[in-house]
Amino acid sequence: MLQVANIIAEKERFVQGLKKRNIEGVEALLDEVIALDSERKKTQQELDSNLAEANSIAKQIGALMKEGKRDEAEQVKSRTAELKALNKELGEKLNQTQESLKQALYNIPNIPHESVPAGKSDEDNVEIERYGELPKLGDHAQPHWDLIKKYDIIDFELGIKITGAGFPVYKGKGARLQRALVNFFLDEASNAGYSEVQPPIVVNEASGYGTGQLPDKEGQMYHITAENMYLIPTAEVPITNLYRDVILSEDNLPVKNVGFTPCFRREAGSWGAHVRGLNRLHQFDKVEIVQVRKPEESYEALEEMCKHVAGILKKLDLPFRVLRLCGGDLGFTSVLTFDFEVYSAAQDKWLEVSSVSNFETYQANRLKLRYKDGNKKSVLLHTLNGSALALPRIMAAILENNQSEEGIHIPEALVPYTGFKVIS
RNA sequence: AGAGGCGUGGCAGAGUGGUCGAAUGCGGUGGUCUUGAAAACCAUUGUACCGCGAGGUACCGGGGGUUCGAAUCCCUCCGCCUCUGCCA
Numbered sequence: 003m004l005q006v007a008n009i010i011a012e013k014e015r016f017v018q019g020l021k022k023r024n025i026e027g028v029e030a031l032l033d034e035v036i037a038l039d040s041e042r043k044k045t046q047q048e049l050d051s052n053l054a055e056a057n058s059i060a061k062q063i064g065a066l067m068k069e070g071k072r073d074e075a076e077q078v079k080s081r082t083a084e085l086k087a088l089n090k091e092l093g094e095k096l097n098q099t100q101e102s103l104k105q106a107l108y109n110i111p112n113i114p115h116e117s118v119p120a121g122k123s124d125e126d127n128v129e130i131e132r133y134g135e136l137p138k139l140g141d142h143a144q145p146h147w148d149l150i151k152k153y154d155i156i157d158f159e160l161g162i163k164i165t166g167a168g169f170p171v172y173k174g175k176g177a178r179l180q181r182a183l184v185n186f187f188l189d190e191a192s193n194a195g196y197s198e199v200q201p202p203i204v205v206n207e208a209s210g211y212g213t214g215q216l217p218d219k220e221g222q223m224y225h226i227t228a229e230n231m232y233l234i235p236t237a238e239v240p241i242t243n244l245y246r247d248v249i250l251s252e253d254n255l256p257v258k259n260v261g262f263t264p265c266f267r268r269e270a271g272s273w274g275a276h277v278r279g280l281n282r283l284h285q286f287d288k289v290e291i292v293q294v295r296k297p298e299e300s301y302e303a304l305e306e307m308c309k310h311v312a313g314i315l316k317k318l319d320l321p322f323r324v325l326r327l328c329g330g331d332l333g334f335t336s337v338l339t340f341d342f343e344v345y346s347a348a349q350d351k352w353l354e355v356s357s358v359s360n361f362e363t364y365q366a367n368r369l370k371l372r373y374k375d376g377n378k379k380s381v382l383l384h385t386l387n388g389s390a391l392a393l394p395r396i397m398a399a400i401l402e403n404n405q406s407e408e409g410i411h412i413p414e415a416l417v418p419y420t421g422f423k424v425i426s
Numbered sequence: 427a428g429a430g431g432c433g434u435g436g437c438a439g440a441g442u443g444g445u446c447g448a449a450u451g452c453g454g455u456g457g458u459c460u461u462g463a464a465a466a467c468c469a470u471u472g473u474a475c476c477g478c479g480a481g482g483u484a485c486c487g488g489g490g491g492u493u494c495g496a497a498u499c500c501c502u503c504c505g506c507c508u509c510u511g512c513c514a
Contacts, residue, residue, distance in 0.1 A: 046476055050483040057483090060495040064444045067494090075494075082494050249473085370473095380473085 003107040003214075003368050005382075006039045019113035022120050022329030031110060038103040045099060049092040056085045108217055112364040114329050115338035121328025127341065128328065133312065134321030137347045137403050145348045146398040147279030149405060150176065153425050156280070168269070168284030175425045179400075179412070180287065182419030183393055184262050187289035190314050191260035191390055196291055199261045201240030204231045209243040212369045214335035214361075224266050233266035237290035238387045242365060245294055249380060250373040256303065257294035260390070262287065280394035281353065287393040293386045294371065297363070300384035304338065304360045307388045311342050311356045314391060317415040320399050321345040323352060337362045344395065348402040353395040358388030401425075 009016055009032055020028040059082050066075040119128050150156040155176025161169040172180050192198060210216035210232050215223060224233040234240055241261050250257070265288050291310065295303045308324070315322045327339040336359040343352035363382040366372070372380040404411040409426030417423055 043476065046483080050476060053484085054482055056494085061444075063494045067444085079494050086494085 122330040126328040127325040131324040146401040196260035237263040344399040356389040
């Protein structure tokens with residue numbers, strides 16, 4: 003969440019930033035936060051000085067008791083009764099104000115980077131790079147949902163039987179290709195200096211708040227009500243939360259982690275006819291890279307992560323483009339996000355396979371993730387993450403783009419992982 | 427799931443109503459000594475909030491209560507451990 007001191011110091015920049023997200027009544031929102039914060043300070047000052055008085059009276063009484071001056075002690079007690087009632091009231095007011103302030107801050111998204119273009123939806127995202135030739139497949143090209151049936155490598159009906167729509171069963175060479183992609187992505191990240199972790203895929207409420215999925219995306223996550231836990235929508239949640247309530251020392255930095263996990267998304271309300279096959283699922287696999295950086299290094303890290311993602315796509319021979327997300331499409335917690343989309347030839351569509359973001363201190367502030375700088379001062383760190391990569395759409399693109407009469411050709415870089423060159 | 431026990435600073439571990447933000451040890455940092463290192467010795471070493479500052483306040487798992495005063499007593503929630511049961 004945002005820091006009040008920054009809101010006060012840079013209010014105009016924050017107002018302009020939030021307007022890029024097309025939020026109504028931005029100034030009133032920020033003014034409310036500022037007002038709540040000054041009320042909080044005022045209340046705390048009053049409470050603190052009352053508490054100081056009460057503490058000193060308590061000490062006096064202790065001393066008097068010891069000297070056996072019971073009567074004097076009783077006299078002083080009358081003032082403490084007064085203070086006690088007053089402080090109870092003030093304490094409640096302080097809690098309320100703090101709670102209101104927290105709620106207000108939870109509901110304000112991050113301030114977009116100055117380079118983020120204005121815009122309402124994904125149509126306003128700006129393409130900044132394109133790589134690779136778009137394959138020309140001819141009329142007989144089939145979309146992946148037909149190909150997977152033809153080669154019997156993914157079975158949606160079976161998934162429906164055992165679970166429901168959006169939970170596919172990968173079979174035979176399909177399962178093998180899936181595993182090959184996971185291992186390939188993990189190896190690529192390890193080679194790039196990321197340290198591998200295997201986090202839980204169920205998280206508690208505090209973790210949901212830490213990275214900002216709660217309260218913003220409550221309805222998007224599968225909720226285990228008996229235990230009040232959530233199935234993760236992305237490995238970002240457990241991996242970034244490894245560093246919740248942590249003060250790192252300078253030589254712990256930079257943190258670079260990679261993790262493979264299944265991801266679960268309810269996708270409530272957005273399950274439409276245009277979403278077929280592997281394009282959108284309730285459960286999918288993803289390899290995620292996460293970095294924790296010093297503030298002054300975070301944009302360098304963002305660029306490095308983008309290069310990493312681009313490098314993988316190049317090795318897989320997939321044509322892709324990179325988009326700078328506009329204000330309207332930018333995630334709640336993000337300052338700057340680049341989306342990577344691969345071209346899926348048979349659908350004639352660009353499919354999002356990666357989203358690389360810098361959150362600056364927004365998550366770190368909720369997480370209380372800091373480091374000690376040269377002057378031994380605690381400084382909030384910057385968190386970043388990116389998919390490297392999400393599996394199903396990569397699978398869809400490989401199947402569609404590489405289809406031929408002999409079958410589906412596996413990209414060369416993957417062959418050592420699959421153990422076969424063609425799915426036929 | 428049943429029975430019992432326990433949650434204190436980076437770690438270990440004292441503290442059962444006041445002088446306790448908290449003994450002691452280890453670890454960390456700085457220094458003395460040394461050609462250098464080790465050892466020894468000395469000093470220092472939590473976080474957050476309020477305040478221009480002096481300083482103040484809060485935190486001994488979370489929340490609430492009793493009391494003039496709570497790490498210490500009570501309630502409640504959470505977590506951990508041991509035994510029994512079940513089980514990859």
